[in-house]
Amino acid sequence: MTIDVAAQDARLEALCALAQETRDFMDAVALTEVGGSEIAAVAAELAALTARLRAAARETPQPLEIGADGTVRHLGNAVTGAANPHALPLVVERDPERGVRADIAFRPLHEGPPSAVHGGISAMVLDHLLGQAVAAAGVAGLTGTLTVRYRATVPYGRPLVATAEHTRSEGRKSWADGRIALPDGTVLVEATGLFITPAEWVGLKVT
Numbered sequence: 001m002t003i004d005v006a007a008q009d010a011r012l013e014a015l016c017a018l019a020q021e022t023r024d025f026m027d028a029v030a031l032t033e034v035g036g037s038e039i040a041a042v043a044a045e046l047a048a049l050t051a052r053l054r055a056a057a058r059e060t061p062q063p064l065e066i067g068a069d070g071t072v073r074h075l076g077n078a079v080t081g082a083a084n085p086h087a088l089p090l091v092v093e094r095d096p097e098r099g100v101r102a103d104i105a106f107r108p109l110h111e112g113p114p115s116a117v118h119g120g121i122s123a124m125v126l127d128h129l130l131g132q133a134v135a136a137a138g139v140a141g142l143t144g145t146l147t148v149r150y151r152a153t154v155p156y157g158r159p160l161v162a163t164a165e166h167t168r169s170e171g172r173k174s175w176a177d178g179r180i181a182l183p184d185g186t187v188l189v190e191a192t193g194l195f196i197t198p199a200e201w202v203g204l205k206v207t
């Protein structure tokens, strides 16, 4: 469920590269142990860079694009958007056996309890993945409710796998289940969610 950015637009390619540099920068901020004067010098340089980017700023969201093969690209998405420094960015794929899947490696930046991932970050990833599972089933909707069960703390810095699948639909309401697990299948966090197709989306094909 990705569209090759590099093949389409050199400016977007540059923007996605900047977002990745920004992620690397944020990781470095989270982990740095350099001295106070060096931190202050870096902060001053960063403020100058921020001013350069603000010289021309958009006032509308990044558009959600649908490719010829039905793939969806939303570069501004906080979970998957390659142009959003907040995004992991997660690359969500169709899973031939289940609905959708994504490989994840959380980073120290995502810390909640010491040495573990913040529960809200896990919930955010699962919210997104469940939403993509219902979209993949042709019943795209917005999250109405999300229930998360945290079975074990989620480590950062290790490869993990997230999966989700659409379970049923009734009218405009669709349900999906998902989980974040270790590569051996041990489930760390699981979620179930209700997604509601806004009336104006009925009949639209978004995946």
Ligand SMILES: CC(C)(COP(=O)(O)OP(=O)(O)OC[C@H]1O[C@@H](n2cnc3c(N)ncnc32)[C@H](O)[C@@H]1OP(=O)(O)O)[C@@H](O)C(=O)NCCC(=O)NCCSC(=O)Cc1ccccc1
Pocket: 127, 128, 129, 131, 132, 135, 141, 142, 143, 144, 145, 171, 172, 173, 194, 196, 197, 198, 199
């Ligand atoms: C669209 C809707 C959720 C529902 O509005 P309408 O269409 O006007 O609904 P209407 O009143 O016509 O009721 C129809 C039926 O649904 C039921 N029901 C309604 N609400 C709830 C509920 N909360 N919980 C439970 N049930 C509810 C209601 O009782 C009725 O049931 P009935 O037929 O009598 O059995 C609206 O409240 C909204 O926009 N909320 C904000 C959503 C939002 O921002 N979410 C976060 C952003 S998405 C994201 O980040 C993840 C993502 C990532 C990637 C991809 C995809 C997703």
